[in-house]
Amino acid sequence: MVRPPKAAPRPMRADAQKNYENLLAVARTLVAQQGADASLRDLARKAGVGLGTLYRHFPTREALLETLLRAEWDELGAKARTFETASAPDDALVSWLRELVAGARIYRGVVESMMAALADKKSALHASCAAMRAAGARLLSRAQAEGTARTDIDGTDLFALVGALAWIGDHAALEPRAEHLFDVVVSSLFVRDAERVRRKQPR
Amino acid sequence: MVRPPKAAPRPMRADAQKNYENLLAVARTLVAQQGADASLRDLARKAGVGLGTLYRHFPTREALLETLLRAEWDELGAKARTFETASAPDDALVSWLRELVAGARIYRGVVESMMAALADKKSALHASCAAMRAAGARLLSRAQAEGTARTDIDGTDLFALVGALAWIGDHAALEPRAEHLFDVVVSSLFVRDAERVRRKQPR
DNA sequence: ACCTGAACACCGTTCAAGT
DNA sequence: ACCTGAACACCGTTCAAGT
Numbered sequence: 001m002v003r004p005p006k007a008a009p010r011p012m013r014a015d016a017q018k019n020y021e022n023l024l025a026v027a028r029t030l031v032a033q034q035g036a037d038a039s040l041r042d043l044a045r046k047a048g049v050g051l052g053t054l055y056r057h058f059p060t061r062e063a064l065l066e067t068l069l070r071a072e073w074d075e076l077g078a079k080a081r082t083f084e085t086a087s088a089p090d091d092a093l094v095s096w097l098r099e100l101v102a103g104a105r106i107y108r109g110v111v112e113s114m115m116a117a118l119a120d121k122k123s124a125l126h127a128s129c130a131a132m133r134a135a136g137a138r139l140l141s142r143a144q145a146e147g148t149a150r151t152d153i154d155g156t157d158l159f160a161l162v163g164a165l166a167w168i169g170d171h172a173a174l175e176p177r178a179e180h181l182f183d184v185v186v187s188s189l190f191v192r193d194a195e196r197v198r199r200k201q202p203r
Numbered sequence: 204m205v206r207p208p209k210a211a212p213r214p215m216r217a218d219a220q221k222n223y224e225n226l227l228a229v230a231r232t233l234v235a236q237q238g239a240d241a242s243l244r245d246l247a248r249k250a251g252v253g254l255g256t257l258y259r260h261f262p263t264r265e266a267l268l269e270t271l272l273r274a275e276w277d278e279l280g281a282k283a284r285t286f287e288t289a290s291a292p293d294d295a296l297v298s299w300l301r302e303l304v305a306g307a308r309i310y311r312g313v314v315e316s317m318m319a320a321l322a323d324k325k326s327a328l329h330a331s332c333a334a335m336r337a338a339g340a341r342l343l344s345r346a347q348a349e350g351t352a353r354t355d356i357d358g359t360d361l362f363a364l365v366g367a368l369a370w371i372g373d374h375a376a377l378e379p380r381a382e383h384l385f386d387v388v389v390s391s392l393f394v395r396d397a398e399r400v401r402r403k404q405p406r
Numbered sequence: 407a408c409c410t411g412a413a414c415a416c417c418g419t420t421c422a423a424g425t
Numbered sequence: 426a427c428c429t430g431a432a433c434a435c436c437g438t439t440c441a442a443g444t
Contacts, residue, residue: 242418243418243419244416244417244418254420258418258419258420
């Protein structure tokens with residue numbers, strides 16, 4: 001059902017193709033250094049390309065981010081499916097959240113773009129973000145069904161907490177404690193042992 | 204020990220005084236609407252004042268924010284002291300955190316400025332932010348001494364979590380769940396009942 | 407089909423010139 | 426002592442003109 005927008009992406013002219021790839025390569029390092037709000041003008045300059053060329057290939061900043069993040073997110077989607085079948089529901093949820101928070105941190109400020117994309121259905125990032133949220137919701141409800149995750153949170157809450165944790169990781173001063181704070185926050189997603197439904201396999 | 208920078212703040216010339224107050228009044232509503240990164244040019248324009256006048260009264264954006272937030276923060280400091288003497292340590296911590304998160308949300312994006320201020324000792328906001336963090340640390344260690352708060356977190360962690368929760372509140376899409384997520388995250392600060400040190404007054 | 411760069415409307419910040 | 430606004434160096438975005 002989800003399909004790349006252009007069913008038959010006719011090959012680009014050779015010079016266009018080269019510009020496109022160069023732009024992406026430069027963008028990858030620039031966004032890694034400066035964050036998701038890096039100067040587009042600077043990007044065009046560093047890629048040795050006119051401003052119009054940048055806008056032709058990536059009509060919005062989100063289109064650019066979308067391309068930068070697609071590989072990352074395809075991988076995260078695959079991991080969600082793996083965890084779903086290979087791990088206990090609660091472990092699967094924690095492992096995937098860890099990956100997602102790490103993924104949201106490769107580019108500083110990217111969670112901000114994700115939030116905006118979720119609110120705007122026409123955004124180039126919308127579909128991928130919604131898919132992420134849905135994958136998280138699935139892992140969550142699996143853990144809830146098992147009785148390990150608290151039932152008063154949903155997929156949106158989960159996404160909010162991921163954003164909050166990514167916010168922490170985006171700040172150099174807090175980064176040393178980011179992993180620990182991940183554990184602290186994630187621990188709150190699960191019900192206390194005492195209230196836990198009995199399960200066949202005690203861990 | 205903490206004292207306003209100018210021990211004897213000589214009275215301003217009448218016109219300067221008027222500009223200063225007008226600037227503050229306009230800034231209050233503008234920053235409330237647009238967030239902490241509102242356009243300074245726009246502010247000067249709306250206050251009917253030259254750009255240089257704005258910069259004369261508030262040499263940096265942080266100086267402006269500092270003035271806007273000082274009243275708010277003086278109040279929060281007082282509340283910390285009240286809670287400290289009037290409530291059980293864990294209740295005091297939770298109540299104060301709730302106030303702080305609410306306070307950090309009056310202006311969108313203000314936690315970002317707080318983070319920057321804590322990292323930069325010369326910032327106009329530094330002292331007030333550090334004082335906030337210290338007040339939180341005090342309330343935390345009180346709850347830790349009592350045995351209700353987990354001991355593997357410190358004042359910086361607390362501040363990080365406040366920032367994370369404020370981040371959630373800054374996003375309209377998440378705001379409906381902000382209060383609930385506050386409860387979820389804050390619950391993780393306390394040790395599980397089973398591990399809790401016995402206390403004279405069971406609640 | 408694709409590229410370029412000038413043009414437009416915005417920023418933040420500084421500072422010479424005015425009163 | 427205080428104010429003003431032009432000037433400078435940046436943005437993002439659009440679009441006429443070129444190949």
